[in-house]
Amino acid sequence: MKIAIKNIGTIVSGDWRAPLIDGDSIFIADGKFSTVGKVTAEEIESCDLLIDANGTTACPGLIDSHVHNSFGDYTPKQQAVGFLQSYLHGGTTTCISASEIHVAGRPSDRKGVKALAVAAYKCFENYRPGGMRVHGGSLILEPTLEAEDFHELRKEGVWLAKVGFGSVRTPFDYEPLVRAAHEAGFTVNAHTGGASISLANSIYAEHLLAIKPDVAFHVNGGPIAMPDEDFERLIVESQIALQICQAGNIRTAVKCVNLAVDHNAFDRVLIATDTPTGTGMMPLGMIKSITEMATLTDYPAEWMIAAATGSAALTYKLETGFLRPGKIADLLLVDAPMGGSKKTCLEAIKHGDVWSLVASITEGVPRFIGRSRNTPPPMRTPKVVRSTVVQDFSTAQQFS
Ligand SMILES: [Zn+2]
Incomplete structure (x- = not known):
């Protein structure tokens, strides 16, 4: 499928160092971005969906x-x-x-934790709720795991591991397990x-x-x-990525963002x-944190969007997260909410208002165009100008 989008007000790249892209149009072909900024007349002519x-x-x-x-x-x-389809309607792809x-x-035994990770990884390889991509199957690190287990699991596709729920005596006992996971090519979260x-x-x-x-x-x-004193140590003495969560402490989240910028470490946020x-099931959890970090710090909304897109893609080596030719075409159209005091999405976020989500495209397939079921109504609504695709895109597709 070829999709052209025209009359875009602002293009946010996903890269906090160059957060905005000149132009007003985007062209998507076969699941990937082809042109970002200035689409040609020929591309518009060739598209299945405008x-x-x-x-x-x-x-x-x-x-x-x-x-x-x-x-x-x-x-x-x-x-x-x-809940996953509901998260898609908050902007999570x-x-x-x-x-x-x-x-x-x-299970927490050696065979059980391995089987759980493999089963979850493989189930989500075959299942995209609402069109969302879920990277399932994160191995829970247990002291009974051996180095060979990590290599065996990598062969099955499992690539994520988690520190924090194993039957260890002290957290220091995780060190050899993390080393073995890294040697096998895992990305380890703690x-x-x-x-x-x-x-x-x-x-x-x-x-x-x-x-x-x-x-x-x-x-x-x-x-x-x-x-509090641990934040600066972690930022200065390591290269570990700093994941700020909606379910956590908002004061220390703001502190961490400010310290990271001060130490030239915002790439890691x-x-x-x-x-x-x-804490709950939170379809707007991502945009709430983006908004909170933008409105409670001196930094722009587009930086916080990058922390939720491009920076995460680089950390986890994903082919999404950027509006850039060659990347997998996961794209949102968003706007300032109706009834607010700001005219654009970025101004609204900086002001402290959550966005209005008006379209979601994942892997080059529109999942809805119009109004998300979870965000406030927008100031503006996109329109399908032309379509040769036999689908009206009014509701999310359960499977793809
Ligand atoms: Zn958790």
């Missing part, structure tokens, strides 16, 4: 790098069905598993802050500096934050939700 963005803002689909999926579109924690810890009766379940240990900067994961999950607390958890 969308008039009507002055709305284009940005990459959001990547939530901390989602507690289980199997299917169901969260055991909040007993809610359809990619979810990364924070490990399948909410699966009822989840619980950060106060213990979130009774048997897990609190993990602070001294532990993370010794364990050396790739990402400090919910660095602002999940939901309880580590001591990621925005995620850490949901569904006890």
Whole structure:
């Protein structure tokens, strides 16, 4: 399918160092961005679907790098069905598993944790709820795992591992497991802050500096934050990515963003939700955190969008997260909400208002064009000008 989008008001790139792109149009062919900025008359002529963005803002689909999926579109924690499709209607087009810890009766033995990771990884390879991509199957690191287990799992496709829920004596015991995971090619996420379940240990900067994961999950607390003085240590003494979560402590989230900018480490700041958890199932969790970090700091909204898109893509080596030729075409059209005091999406976010989501395209396929079911009504609505595709795009597709 070839899609052309014209009359875009603002193009947000996903790269915080060059956050805005000149131009007003985008061309998508066969699931990837082909042109971003100035589309040719020939491209418009050749498209199957022509969308008039009507002055709305284009940005990459959001990547939530901390989602507690289980199997299917169901969260055991909040007993809610359809939460992933609901998150798509908040702007999340990619979810990364924070490990399948909410699966009822989840095993903790060596064979069991491996089987759970493989099953979750493979199920989500075949299932895209609402068109969303879910990277499922995050191996829960247990001290019974051997180096050969990591190589075996990589062969099956599993590439994520999680520190924080294993039966270790102290967090320092994770260090050899993380090393073995890295040697096999895993990306390792580590619980950060106060213990979130009774048997897990609190993990602070001294532990993370010794364990050396790739990402400090919910660095602002999940939901309880580590001591204030640990943030600067983590930023200055490591290259670990700093994941700010909606479910955490908002004061330490702001502190972490400010410290990261001060130390030229904003590349490492990621925005995620850490949901569904006890905090709830939050379809607007990503945009709430983007808005909070933009409105409570001195930095622009487009930087915070980058922390939820391009920076996450670089950290997790994904081919999404940027509006750039050659990247997988995950794109949102967003606008300032109706009834607010600001005229554009970026101004509204900086002001503290959440966006209005008016279109979602994933892997070059429109999932809806018009109004999201979860965000406020927009100032402007995009229109389908021409379509030769036999579908009206009015509702999200369950499967693809
Ligand atoms: Zn979590």
